[in-house]
Amino acid sequence: MSGYFQLVLAQLRIFFRNRSVIFFTLLFPVVLMIALGSFLGNGGGVSLSATLIDQDQTPASRDLIGSLEKQQVVSFSVGTDETKAMDDLKQGDVQFVVVIPVGYGKDITEIEQTGSLSGRNSTQVQVFYDETNLTATQIGLSVLNQTVDQVSKGLTHYNQWVTIQERGIQAVNLKYIDFLVPGIVAMMIMSNNLNGVAAQIAAWRERGILRRMQSTPLRASTFIAAQITARLILNGFQAMIVILIGSLFFGTQVNGSWFLLVCFVILGTLTFMSIGFIIAALAKTPESASPIAGFISFPMLFLGGIFFPIKNMPDWLQPVVQLIPITHLSTALREVMNIGADLSVLWPEALLLGGWMVVAFAAASYSFKWE
Template identity: 30%
Template sequence: MKQEYSQLRAMVAITKGSLKAIFRSPSSVVFSIAFPLIFILVFGFIGSGGKINVNIAFDEKSDTANPVYLGLKNIPGIKVSPKTGMALQEDLEKGRITALVNIKAAADSAQAPYTIHLTSSEAANPQNVQVLQSILNAVISGINQQQYPAAPTIASISKEVKKIPGRVYRTIDFILPGQLGFSLLSAGVFGVAFLFFNLRQQLVLKRFFATPVQRPYIVLGEALSRVIFQLITAVIIILIGHFVFDFTLVNGWITFAQIMVLSFIALLLFMGFGFIVSSVAKTESTIPPFANLITLPQFLLAGTFFSIDNFPSWLQPISRILPLTHFNNAMRNIAFEGAGLSDCLFELGVLGIWMVVVYAIAFKTFKWE
């Protein structure tokens, strides 16, 4: 008796073949795993402490025999430049040094014993100048409390700070979700676009038509290989972030599983963009420009490196429309705040709306030959 042809078995065979081809492609491994890991490693190392880092220098005429000078030098995060003369002036003009500090003893006994003058450059970060001023005020306030404890004041701050349990929010907790989202977006758009364009150009799809495999199973087989590969990369990225840089997974494996489900949903959406690009591109050289029109705005505006609250008010509504923004928000809520998928219904709803729109366009534009 003749055995009935299995579409499912054929789809699995296509998936296996496509998956082997992906792992044999150096570019797939580099852009899916190595590229986001480089960003994670960089931001993981520079953001592990979260401490201040302000470079200053003392004027050659500055008074150094006073408690303010000693207090400022001993603060962690304050780096004092040893340079003098023209080298110091050049660093100051180019913003390498936040400010030149000059502590002068007051000539009039009726004034405060010392006057502090700051010299800065327009090239210096204004926020660092404000941080330095706040540090100086704190140092002076501390000295005043030690030397004049009975002096009248409108209020005093208790030295004892009551602390409640809480999680430390590290730079990696913000950066890793953005990098994972961009990895999924890039793989979904570029990977699928190049894959199906080449399958058409090399007449592979046409050869498939000569077999009993039905068209939906061909697409599912190829798409499933991309999903498996990208979920593997997601696992690698999350595990390295967690075990090397202490990326927060509030509820452990439960949080990890929810992140994988979220990544799967987002990847399906991003692959829809890839189907569209593969169909509208006339030549292989036109795929990158079309793909970049989709990926670059989201890479820059979807809160990958910093919060979209820092953007101008007119730009924030545009950022909040982008699907990568809602993936990033949902993942950060799940990973750090302990939210579940049921708590991210708004973000999932927006991704769902995008998926309906994107695949409606993909079905209209997709070409088999």
């Protein structure tokens, strides 16, 4: 027991004395947050599409459509079937459905003639969007708002006569940063554990540190347990710092239970650490451990819903996307933080991550080698 305690202590000391590692493991996610949070938030180079449903069919509505089609960011196609348009939205084929309701033209005419609307402050255009697809919606909504605003100001008195009624699937007001932070936490958990464990264990083996320990009565299970404990503490710490930075400086929300969030952080840590141990066993030298870890973690970075919504992935990739552990970690963290989902919704994620963990841990303990 005291051997276990001493090993945990040693690992924590080594980590906290390695200032440059601490600095960069924390700096990287924060820089990502700032870079993606602010640059992508302004909407450069993202292609968005929307379906327009013109229920009004008046000159005024056609005017609005004309203005909407002039802007470059969201490409519009005019549709007639609202049900089909909503289906497309749910499947992620389009990001928005814009509905110009019956009576829009009448309202516009009234505003133009009398300078006011009887009984109301404005006439509304409805925009439906997929709330889980936050990258797109934040950009798209601001563009749509701007265009409608211009049309509105073209009318009299520069009052905001026409407004957008945003209708998301979930009634939570989310920003891109809310989408981003859980992804970054998932990424940190993956890379710190998978790459970190693989590189460290391979290096310790190469340098004979493990062999030296093997010559004492210390058991492999004690060693592995201590490694896991120390890394759980470190990762919990790092994940919390990133979440705190996100919430203090970027206003990220944590709508769900912190307990469930911590549980998923732990589950993710255990899963990726086990995979890291497997890589350490596969790698013959520390030099080959990093490329192997990179080969596994790099595709997961892009496929796992960290930066890009899973729904944006092409269909043929979906089976892969749905199987890899990072997808479920990022989804689970996101749903807990963003929507406040509980275990009744997230049990498939918990189950899949748990399955990965059990299999990886079994493979890791089977393949662990002191030398």
